[in-house]
Amino acid sequence: QVQLRESGPGLVKPSETLSLTCAVSGVSMSRHYWSWIRQSPGKGLEWIGSLHYSGSTSYSPSLQSRVTISIDTSKSQFSLRLASVTAADTAVYFCAGDSRNTWSFYWGQGALVTVSS
């Protein structure tokens, strides 16, 4: 059974860096694409970026200047860093994965991150 689980601080101060990790179990990270997607309270879904197990990445143009997604296959996990956060970055952050870089079959339950002083 494939499981993805997000972890990280639930509260981040404005201007600081949001950091989340997604632990992957039940599937090899190899030959898969891993993504971060967020959902602001009461709103729709926004793609943040994706990476291949090889380390190649693609980011949303609107967030590219602040986002870094990285992978640690030895720990079966991948991570999100979002710099210079504001209240607009408050959202539930989902990690997700699939064998193709086009949609996601596997999803974590999501982690709520609130940006507030």
Add this chain to the structure above:
Amino acid sequence: EIVLTQSPATLSLSPGERATLSCRASQSVSTSLAWYRQKPGQPPRLLIYGASNRAGGIPARISGSGSGTDFTLTITSLEPEDFAVYYCQQSSDWWTFGQGTRVDIK
């Protein structure tokens, strides 16, 4: 950025009825389109990929069609678990999602 517009915003139907949801893209995405269902407090679940292919575990009453700019998700007979919010997503040019269609019980 490719904008996906879903209609209607809300669909009020009874169990057993047919649901037809629309997703229109601002430019052609070929068949690089997926549909998800999301229930409160849960992550989205992939229903359809490649515009018309059912994901694993999705029943035959749920189907997708379309190509280019116009897509449809059809649920032939609504079951209790189908009352949720549905999103379309394109991957032709980065990824973007539609704003969602809520299917609620009439």
